[in-house]
Amino acid sequence: MSSDNDALEAACRSLEGVCDDVEGTVDALTEQRPAEDRVATQAAVFGALANEHRVRILEALRDGERCACELQVVLEAPQSTVATHLRRLRETGLIKGRKKGKWTYYRIADTAALELLDIGAAVDVPESD
Amino acid sequence: MSSDNDALEAACRSLEGVCDDVEGTVDALTEQRPAEDRVATQAAVFGALANEHRVRILEALRDGERCACELQVVLEAPQSTVATHLRRLRETGLIKGRKKGKWTYYRIADTAALELLDIGAAVDVPESD
DNA sequence: ATCATAAATCGAGAAAATACAATATGAGTT
DNA sequence: AACTCATATTGTATTTTCTCGATTTATGAT
Known part of the structure; x- marks a missing residue:
C-alpha cells in the first residue's frame, strides 16, 4: 500500500x-491488457529462444531430425550442457524427442x-555503443 | 584442450x-551452421522479449504510441523498473522514444x-508437471 | 549378469537478469 | 534564479539462468 501505490498514483x-x-485512458489501457496466460506463454517461449545454444539447436533441426550426439557436435559443448538445453526446448513444446535404441532423435515440434x-x-x- | 575436446570426440x-x-555428417552440420551475427541477433531479440513486463509494454503499444507514464500504469510497477524495461526494448531496436516536452512517447519501431x-x-x- | 554407451538428471558454483530506492537529468513553470 | 515534474540512470540486493562434472538411467551387446 506504500511505495508501490505511491508510484502508481x-x-x-x-x-x-x-x-x-x-x-477513460486508464480504463482503455486496462481493457486491452492481454490475458495472464497469453503473456506467460509468450515470455516462456521467448525465454526458451533467448540463448545462442538453443537457437543453434533449432537451426540445426530445420531440415529434419538430428540425434543428441549430432547436436553436441554442432554446439561444441559438453553432453550435459546440450542435454540441459534440449530439455528446456522440449519443455516449452518447441521440439520433440524420439527414442530409438540408445539414441534420441530430436525434431521441431512446432514450426x-x-x-x-x-x-x-x-x-x-x-x-x- | 581437455574435457571440452574429450566430450566432442x-x-x-x-x-x-x-x-x-x-x-560427411560433421561437414554437413558445420556447413549449415548459421552465421555468428545471425545467432547473436536472434538471441538478443528473444532476450528482449523474454520478460512479462516487456511483453506487456509491446502489447500496449499495438495500437499507437503511449507515454512512459501510461506504460507505468499498465505494468503497475515502479517508475525506475518501467524505465529499465523501456531501455532494453529501445536498445534492441524494437521500440522508439519520441520526446515531447516533459513526456516521452514510445512506439513500436519494428512491426x-x-x-x-x-x-x-x-x-x-x-x-x- | 556384466559391461559399454547414449542420454537424462542432479548439484553447486558462476554469470546474467531483475527489482527498485536513490539520485541525476532535462524540460517547463513561477 | 529556484521549483516542479517526467523520465533516465546508478548502485546494489535478489533472483534466475547457465555451465558442466558427477551420477543415474536406459538400452544393447557379450
Whole structure:
C-alpha cells in the first residue's frame, strides 16, 4: 500500500498532462491488457529462444531430425550442457524427442519456432555503443 | 584442450552408430551452421522479449504510441523498473522514444515485434508437471 | 549378469537478469 | 534564479539462468 501505490498514483497524476480523460485512458489501457496466460506463454517461449545454444539447436533441426550426439557436435559443448538445453526446448513444446535404441532423435515440434527464428533474425538491432 | 575436446570426440564416436559417413555428417552440420551475427541477433531479440513486463509494454503499444507514464500504469510497477524495461526494448531496436516536452512517447519501431508476439502466443506450451 | 554407451538428471558454483530506492537529468513553470 | 515534474540512470540486493562434472538411467551387446 506504500511505495508501490505511491508510484502508481504519481503516474496517474502525470497522465493529466497527457490526456484530458484520465479515467477513460486508464480504463482503455486496462481493457486491452492481454490475458495472464497469453503473456506467460509468450515470455516462456521467448525465454526458451533467448540463448545462442538453443537457437543453434533449432537451426540445426530445420531440415529434419538430428540425434543428441549430432547436436553436441554442432554446439561444441559438453553432453550435459546440450542435454540441459534440449530439455528446456522440449519443455516449452518447441521440439520433440524420439527414442530409438540408445539414441534420441530430436525434431521441431512446432514450426512456429522456425518462423520466429526467421523474423527474429531480420530485426535490425543497433550496435551497443 | 581437455574435457571440452574429450566430450566432442565422444560425440563424434557415437555418431558412428548413427550414420555411415561420420565425416560427411560433421561437414554437413558445420556447413549449415548459421552465421555468428545471425545467432547473436536472434538471441538478443528473444532476450528482449523474454520478460512479462516487456511483453506487456509491446502489447500496449499495438495500437499507437503511449507515454512512459501510461506504460507505468499498465505494468503497475515502479517508475525506475518501467524505465529499465523501456531501455532494453529501445536498445534492441524494437521500440522508439519520441520526446515531447516533459513526456516521452514510445512506439513500436519494428512491426516484427508484433508478429513475434502473435506467433509466440500461439505456441502450445505443455503445463509444467 | 556384466559391461559399454547414449542420454537424462542432479548439484553447486558462476554469470546474467531483475527489482527498485536513490539520485541525476532535462524540460517547463513561477 | 529556484521549483516542479517526467523520465533516465546508478548502485546494489535478489533472483534466475547457465555451465558442466558427477551420477543415474536406459538400452544393447557379450
